[in-house]
Amino acid sequence: MTSTSTGPEAVLEVRDLEVTFGSGHAAAKVLKGVSTSIQRGKTLGIVGESGSGKSTLAKAIVGLNPLSAGSISINGQDMAGMSRTQRRAIYREVQMIPQDPYSSLNPRRTIGQTLAEAINPVRSNPKLHREKISRWLSTIRLDPEVADRYPHEFSGGQRQRIAIARALAVEPKLIIADEITSALDLSVQAEILNLISRLRAELDLTMAFISHDLDVVHHVSDEIMVLFHGEVVERGDVDSVYGNPKHPYTRKLIDSVPGGPGFDIGERRSAVA
Ligand SMILES: Nc1ncnc2c1ncn2[C@@H]1O[C@H](COP(=O)(O)OP(=O)(O)O)[C@@H](O)[C@H]1O
Ligand SMILES: [Mg+2]
Numbered sequence: 519m520t521s522t523s524t525g526p527e528a529v530l531e532v533r534d535l536e537v538t539f540g541s542g543h544a545a546a547k548v549l550k551g552v553s554t555s556i557q558r559g560k561t562l563g564i565v566g567e568s569g570s571g572k573s574t575l576a577k578a579i580v581g582l583n584p585l586s587a588g589s590i591s592i593n594g595q596d597m598a599g600m601s602r603t604q605r606r607a608i609y610r611e612v613q614m615i616p617q618d619p620y621s622s623l624n625p626r627r628t629i630g631q632t633l634a635e636a637i638n639p640v641r642s643n644p645k646l647h648r649e650k651i652s653r654w655l656s657t658i659r660l661d662p663e664v665a666d667r668y669p670h671e672f673s674g675g676q677r678q679r680i681a682i683a684r685a686l687a688v689e690p691k692l693i694i695a696d697e698i699t700s701a702l703d704l705s706v707q708a709e710i711l712n713l714i715s716r717l718r719a720e721l722d723l724t725m726a727f728i729s730h731d732l733d734v735v736h737h738v739s740d741e742i743m744v745l746f747h748g749e750v751v752e753r754g755d756v757d758s759v760y761g762n763p764k765h766p767y768t769r770k771l772i773d774s775v776p777g778g779p780g781f782d783i784g785e786r787r788s789a790v791a
């Protein structure tokens with residue numbers, strides 16, 4: 519299997535994607551022919567330094583960035599050819615977990631209301647979905663009783679877990695996690711990475727896990743793709759990219775991690791182990 523080959527099981531397929539912002543002299547080509555795919559049940563780690571185009575790719579996949587060239591298919595359906603109704607349906611199939619747990623939850627809604635809306639946006643009364651809400655809260659290790667509370671009553675790490683539960687509650691085909699640990703303290707990062715690891719095993723998630731931090735990405739990915747100035751410079755299974763990087767830029771990313779592979783700042787490692 520080559521890096522761009524896709525079988526019938528490809529949930530996401532990106533082909534020769536270009537995204538350009540601005541026009542004329544001000545035009546900036548941010549993604550320059552990106553091709554990639556994610557198979558069902560797999561997590562693709564996407565890593566690259568700040569400004570390499572990771573969020574631009576994430577937003578293109580969820581339909582928030584216009585494509586200048588190339589295509590994106592979800593479950594074999596090309597998004598460009600879709601009607602409005604189809605597109606609306608497919609957007610529920612792809613859920614983004616945002617970076618900032620402080621701004622991503624509606625402060626005026628209880629956790630139960632937020633989850634109920636994810637479960638069914640049309641009939642979003644939490645009373646209708648009590649069992650499911652309890653189940654999702656247990657899945658992220660929060661007491662089902664917290665359904666009646668508001669976001670401000672929770673810590674950053676707890677809010678990020680709630681944001682994860684909200685994405686899961688939609689039961690999407692694909693989850694995109696863009697820098698979901700970047701705003702958190704090291705020990706809380708570990709807690710979130712542990713949760714993601716457990717959920718991958720329990721729920722058979724299909725996910726793009728994006729971070730500038732290769733050490734974070736390698737804990738939760740099956741494969742890793744390295745973006746450099748809007749181009750894919752390396753892709754392979756997690757052990758070969760992290761353990762035996764081919765591209766000098768990937769090596770640089772590893773070297774920038776204190777201690778290199780097996781980075782060993784006690785707090786994160788012991789909590790992740
Ligand atoms: N809407 C936009 N308009 C113009 N430039 C943008 C826009 N979004 C992103 N960019 C530029 O694209 C480049 C990549 O940004 P981004 O995808 O956010 O990188 P990353 O997420 O890897 O840090 C940056 O130079 C950024 O300034
Ligand atoms: Mg980003």
